[in-house]
Amino acid sequence: MLTILKNRFEQGYRTSTYPKTKIELPARYRGLPKVNPEASLALAEQCAAACPQDAIDATGRTIDMGRCIFCGTCERLCEGGFISFTRNFELSTAHRRDLITGGDLPALADHAKKHFKSLFGRSLQLRQVSAAGCNACEVDLNVLATPFFDLARFGINFVASPRHADAIVVTGPISRNMKTALLQTYEAVPAPKVVIAVGSCAISGGPFRGSPETTDGLEKLMPVDLFIPGCPPHPLTNLHAFLNFFK
Amino acid sequence: MKPGFLQIDNGKAVAIASIPDLAFDDFRNAALDRVADGAQVVHFFAYKTGQQIRLAVVLRTQHLLVATCDAPHTFPSLTAVCEPFHMFEREIAEQFGLRPEGHPWLKMVRYHANQEGLADIFGNAYEHDIPGNYPYYAVEGEEIHEVAVGPVHAGVIEPGHFRFNCIGERVLHLEIQLGYQHRGVEQLLRAADFKRLPTLAESIAGDTTIGHSLCMAQAVEALSGRAPDAGARIIRTIALELERIANHAGDLGALSGDVAFLPPANYFGRMRGDFLNMTLWICGNRLGKGLVRPGGVLFPITDEDRKVLSGRLNELTPQVAHTIELLFQTSSVRSRFEDCGVVSMADAAKLGLVGPAGRASGLAYDVRRDFPTEQYPHIAIPLSMQTGGDVLSRARIRASEVLQSIAMIQTLLAQPIATECVPPADMTPLAPSSFVVTLNEGWRGELSHCLLTDPAGNIERYKVKDPSFHNWNGLAMALRNTGISDFPLNNKSFNLSYCGFDL
CATH class of the missing domain: 1.10.645.10 (Cytochrome-c3 Hydrogenase, chain B)
Incomplete structure (x- = not known):
């Protein structure tokens, strides 16, 4: 008993004060990309050619955050001259097209459907479906339950049954072998239901794009309400998306 | 050192030409001998070079050993004599359509068609997008019951199917079928x-x-x-x-x-x-x-x-x-x-x-x-x-x-x-x-x-x-x-x- 108390004392209080206060992520974290429209075409083309995700449109001067895996290859190559990654972790959008960006995103809170907020603003139950991918997105969704993030204090929980869920949170590039199970889970969620695509894989196929075994984006199978980009999205990116879209 | 294998180092490249290219029977015997002597299997896989499908095996003792051979379309299973080859042979059968004859439990690994377009070893047509076409190992008896879990689990975790054969609370056998995350x-x-x-x-x-x-x-x-x-x-x-x-x-x-x-x-x-x-x-x-x-x-x-x-x-x-x-x-x-x-x-x-x-x-x-x-x-x-x-x-x-x-x-x-x-x-x-x-x-x-x-x-x-x-x-x-x-x-x-x- 004494050991338990001693440990409890040592551990202290760890829950973050986000979103009331801002959190600064470390300098090397790569968040919202910023495109410099003044950069030379040659430099932009060089970045586009090197991008392992082919996420850069050199002439349009945009980067597709739904494809991007935030590896930072472009930023290093152009030394920030064309693309630089900011430390802003608030990356999510309500529309796929908004992820193709020069660096400005519409405010997520203004684009959420109004009835979602009234329905789910005080209680949101999520059913996660892991559909292929590398388990990194699941890792960083799971940590939302740990004391630092403590998702439950916002009335948001991950639940075991789709019947209890308001939304499904899909990760991974939806392999052929998971497609049926995903569609059945979606069917089992009572309407009105919300679909959330987490991570580059669920949005665009991610690093596995083009494989005959996977799907290049969840939108090919069902309407998606909320897009959370990243590889994987930082837990704060997920938290920001949930709070702004539903609260 | 016994013949039949090339000793290699971790992370050092060798010319493929320097790796022993054995007849299948010699390849099989050499691998089985080695494992009987305590070697462990690091890799056993098929690969295609030109039009020829070949087998490679990498074993470990205090050293790493490698040998290759041309792959016969069907071959006497190594698993039949030596269990550590079990998963590897199933994978070879699934990926390349080769048949290890006498494999004690030849079932799919990940549920996908083989890359050679050959007849499927497991009789799957892959019309259904789910690894379900398979008779699970079943224990029979009046008080036996089965519990099926997955692929979608209760937590935030990856998908897989678990089939328990139980008597009361006690598990007699658990069979794990994966493949849902197969991305190629x-x-x-x-x-x-x-x-x-x-x-x-x-x-x-x-x-x-x-x-x-x-x-x-x-x-x-x-x-x-x-x-x-x-x-x-x-x-x-x-x-x-x-x-x-x-x-x-x-x-x-x-x-x-x-x-x-x-x-x-x-x-x-x-x-x-x-x-x-x-x-x-x-x-x-x-x-x-x-x-x-x-x-x-x-x-x-x-x-x-x-x-x-x-x-x-x-x-x-x-x-x-x-x-x-x-x-x-x-x-x-x-x-x-x-x-x-x-x-x-x-x-x-x-x-x-x-x-x-x-x-x-x-x-x-x-x-x-x-x-x-x-x-x-x-x-x-x-x-x-x-x-x-x-x-x-x-x-x-x-x-x-x-x-x-x-x-x-x-x-x-x-x-x-x-x-x-x-x-x-x-x-x-x-x-x-x-x-x-x-x-x-x-x-x-x-x-x-x-x-x-x-x-x-x-x-x-x-x-x-x-x-x-x-x-x-x-x-x-x-x-x-x-x-x-x-x-x-x-x-x-x-x-x-x-x-x-x-x-």
Whole structure:
């Protein structure tokens, strides 16, 4: 008993004060990309050619955050001259097209459907479906339950049954072998239901794009309400998306 | 040394022409002899060169041994005589449509059509997008009942199907069917644009990002004649150890949660995040994506970084040690961990268990000690070993490795680390007609990649093996005669990768 108390004392209080206060992520974290429209075409083309995700449109001067895996290859190559990654972790959008960006995103809170907020603003139950991918997105969704993030204090929980869920949170590039199970889970969620695509894989196929075994984006199978980009999205990116879209 | 094999080194390329090309019967006999003498199977796979399908086997004794042969369309199964080939032969049958005659349990591995367009060995037409077309192993009897779980599980975890045959609460047999996460990784690694290789390797298993990236980077380095500088080797070692700590710590917490002792569950959950955040500090990604590249690393550890990381470790070390103490001192925890899910040393050896799962059953194998890469040749790594083979043994090994790894990183951080970061997108061409195998001790155990190049220097075969490929059968074995309610606990004590297995 004494050991338990001693440990409890040592551990202290760890829950973050986000979103009331801002959190600064470390300098090397790569968040919202910023495109410099003044950069030379040659430099932009060089970045586009090197991008392992082919996420850069050199002439349009945009980067597709739904494809991007935030590896930072472009930023290093152009030394920030064309693309630089900011430390802003608030990356999510309500529309796929908004992820193709020069660096400005519409405010997520203004684009959420109004009835979602009234329905789910005080209680949101999520059913996660892991559909292929590398388990990194699941890792960083799971940590939302740990004391630092403590998702439950916002009335948001991950639940075991789709019947209890308001939304499904899909990760991974939806392999052929998971497609049926995903569609059945979606069917089992009572309407009105919300679909959330987490991570580059669920949005665009991610690093596995083009494989005959996977799907290049969840939108090919069902309407998606909320897009959370990243590889994987930082837990704060997920938290920001949930709070702004539903609260 | 007996004839028939070429002795190779971890991470050193050899010309394919120098590898013994045997007749199939000699190949089979040589491999079986070696394994009978105590060798373990690292790889056994098929590959296509021109129009010819061939087999390659990599065994380990104190050395690594390799041999190849032309693959017959059907061949007498090696598994029939020697169990450790079991999974490998099933994989060969699935990937290339070759039939190992007399295989005692020839069933699909991942549920996909073979790449040769040959008749399916398992009689699947793959019309349905779900690995369901298979008669599960069934125990019959009046009081026998079956429990089916998955593919979609109750938590935020990967998909897989578990079929329990039980009598009352007791599990007589557990069958695990995976394949739901199959993404075609090996095919992508072989055929996709070369620039995608590092990011694909990082996505084989996200919780083993550093481990798999290291295997890839070392293989590409061996084939392109590049060598990482001393500083890069240290940084990669630190990253691999951070990955080990984060995962072991997380699992110790989850184990505690599974026996309803919540304090360590929460503390470890939080501290695991602190270790992931150290990786975030180094490379901007909590799982280490974007750090390791062929030739070295993309990010340095500066003196300023050393101070920060070392300071964080100093703060965390007593907290980790005290939480470990709390966990193992609690009698209600020990009573659930002890004698739960025992895998005997003999079974572990036959199944070829690796990593903490193998060491918990008394198998003294750690790649960091036996085939060291990176900075490991210069570090004295104590062997963490237990002999109980139960949940307690597996948990104790993880706990001791957490503390060892922390000490290791502290030592490495004590000296300045100088490295020339590699330029981005700098992929040099590979040597033609060459073969390389790389091994590293990931947190789950032996990780290995094997690359073969064709005469033009293109990747002809990219074979990936996650330790989970060996260890899933260990979990099934652990559940024999164990209460079904202890499944989550056992599952967590192994915590195997679905995506690393499914590829």
